[in-house]
Amino acid sequence: MTRAAIRAGDYKGATGHLASGFVQSNIVILPEAYAADFLKFCHLNPKPCPLLALGAPGDPRLPTLGEDIDIRTDVPAYRVFKDGKEVDVVHDIKALWRGDLVTFALGCSFSFEEAIQEAGLSIRHCELNLINPMYTTNIATLSVGPFGGPTVVTMRPFKPADAIRAIQITSRFPQVHGAPIHFGDPAAIGIADLGQAEYGGDSVPIYDGEIPVFWACGVTSQIAVISAALPYCITHKPASMLITDRRNAEFSVF
């Protein structure tokens, strides 16, 4: 099983192509003192930060996502932050765990990508075996306490008729970012250059007759946490997600 290999330290990379059919999750881990504010932040910004599961303080389990999940070992790569600065990238956080840490698991667009592909549409970064392109926008989140900052998006190019179909399909998945938030002109949402993907994503070609379509991305939660400059927090490394036992199809509301 994929999660077991990750837990054993045998896989430390991106997860987009792994465990087809299963929900993957963005992870934010922070001290209990900030958890109430961050929960409210997720509540107010459900498109980029759709909350799938919330851990109990000090408890590394997320039983609603998988009976045996241990968040200290089950993510391929973690970013560790002190005072808002990344101080390390590690592959387990057993030695870093504390009794006051609270885990937030947020939906990820990989879940709706499967549904898009099942409908016969092709997703460019999947075709090309690349990591999905991510960009910072000028769309501000609604801030709560120290948490705020811009919305991050993923981009997938489609011809208009396919974009319409992709909008329909992803609308069925409100807990994993749902419908796009923009399409067309990148500058309209503050993206200067689609050729400069961020957060470890790859830029992808956009062919004649295609337009870029933008979905809210869970990396927004990392930006919110980093900009909050918390004394301590841990996130997954973008594109290296927690693989859960829940099926993507469970999250389709129609």
Place this chain on the structure above:
Amino acid sequence: MTRAAIRAGDYKGATGHLASGFVQSNIVILPEAYAADFLKFCHLNPKPCPLLALGAPGDPRLPTLGEDIDIRTDVPAYRVFKDGKEVDVVHDIKALWRGDLVTFALGCSFSFEEAIQEAGLSIRHCELNLINPMYTTNIATLSVGPFGGPTVVTMRPFKPADAIRAIQITSRFPQVHGAPIHFGDPAAIGIADLGQAEYGGDSVPIYDGEIPVFWACGVTSQIAVISAALPYCITHKPASMLITDRRNAEFSVF
């Protein structure tokens, strides 16, 4: 009641702004000899030609759309065709009725416009009290017997985020044209100039940051009938529709 006024000959114009909440319908009336082919044509082209009701040969009633409907009097304006040429525009067809005529009632985008507006979006031609812009495209229908020709579309401009919302809303109404079939570049579907609306529709301004969104239009059925050059047929005049007793909300599938 609006239909009574139309029946009495007191109203002969466009119906888009009338009888809010009630389904309006495109009308095609043709000889029984062609009815089977035209029914198949509608079946194969459900986006432009969604069949709401089918009359019995020689019977001017459409009881599933309204108990007292008489298709000979209840449309504000009719186009009469002989051998594919319009020979008259009239306001009732009692004198033109025949025992072999079959009525096809097809869904109309007015039904989803109400839902779009209820969601707080503004529709340009409604704002400006104009008739919705219609255009011939290069998207061919699937032809059956003598029936074929291009798909006609209506156009509504929106900002991308509102276009995404409008796609979601209209997807709920598959029997009244459903989701758009294109957005963005008009030339991609063979429209040379959005400033030249056809079929009695008005062109509307597209403001900065907006993109044109195109829905299949019931006028497609008229083009199919005209291009078939039937010895005899009658249609409604575009924008002057049959007002039914069915509520738009009945046709929302979610």
